Amino acid sequence: ETGVTQSPTHLIKTRGQQVTLRCSSQSGHNTVSWYQQALGQGPQFIFQYYREEENGRGNFPPRFSGLQFPNYSSELNVNALELDDSALYLCASSSNPGQRNSPLHFGNGTRLTVT
Amino acid sequence: QKEVEQNSGPLSVPEGAIASLNCTYSDRGSQSFFWYRQYSGKSPELIMSIYSNGDKEDGRFTAQLNKASQYVSLLIRDSQPSDSATYLCAVHSGNTPLVFGKGTRLSVIA
Numbered sequence: 001e002t003g004v005t006q007s008p009t010h011l012i013k014t015r016g017q018q019v020t021l022r023c024s025s026q027s028g029h030n031t032v033s034w035y036q037q038a039l040g041q042g043p044q045f046i047f048q049y050y051r052e053e054e055n056g057r058g059n060f061p062p063r064f065s066g067l068q069f070p071n072y073s074s075e076l077n078v079n080a081l082e083l084d085d086s087a088l089y090l091c092a093s094s095s096n097p098g099q100r101n102s103p104l105h106f107g108n109g110t111r112l113t114v115t
Numbered sequence: 116q117k118e119v120e121q122n123s124g125p126l127s128v129p130e131g132a133i134a135s136l137n138c139t140y141s142d143r144g145s146q147s148f149f150w151y152r153q154y155s156g157k158s159p160e161l162i163m164s165i166y167s168n169g170d171k172e173d174g175r176f177t178a179q180l181n182k183a184s185q186y187v188s189l190l191i192r193d194s195q196p197s198d199s200a201t202y203l204c205a206v207h208s209g210n211t212p213l214v215f216g217k218g219t220r221l222s223v224i225a
Contacts, residue, residue: 033212033213035215040123040217041217041218042119042203042205042215042216042217042218043159043203043215044215045212045213045214048212056210056211056212058212088158090158090159103147103149103161103164104149104161104205104213105161106158106159106160107158108157108158109157109158111156
């Protein structure tokens with residue numbers, strides 16, 4: 001089975017620009033979660049999508065938005081980029097993240113640098 | 116606010132020794148506990164999960180959970196230089212998102 005794949009792997013953007021990150025979920029998984037990991041920190045929950053609907057959101061401003069498509073792939077969009085948005089963005093898919101037998105498996109991440 | 120606390124390290128151990136990594140959590144209702152390993156510049160990789168009090172062994176790794184003390188640990192026996200990485204503790208409560216600690220950096224010295 002294919003794992004979680006993310007694109008692009010690296011990205012450099014200028015403050016004020018917009019960015020779209022993409023994630024293809026693991027086969028059979030209907031839930032996608034996005035996390036932001038700043039340097040030296042643990043991953044911070046951004047939001048989660050289940051069957052194309054957002055069903056959980058962390059403490060991130062509205063300029064962080066997302067989509068999930070019928071094939072369960074997902075996008076993370078960030079508008080009006082700020083320097084502090086520089087981080088590793090992680091996507092994880094699961095079949096049911098609320099259940100104990102469904103831990104999160106992350107993709108390789110997208111490293112975003114905002115200058 | 117649910118919190119997961121880890122000593123940031125670095126924790127240095129000689130090759131062949133036992134590395135002990137610790138984690139405490141604030142939500143007494145937490146049900147699932149995970150350890151992830153993260154190499155520099157890479158994404159976190161799940162290495163252990165534990166759901167019940169006691170020990171769970173998988174190869175050189177042993178996870179220990181004490182819900183009364185809200186404490187979970189990871190022991191790495193016969194530590195190897197390839198074990199040098201940041202170890203992230205993560206905790207799950209029902210349908211809430213996985214909450215991560217900041218990670219402990221482990222350095223195994225050859």
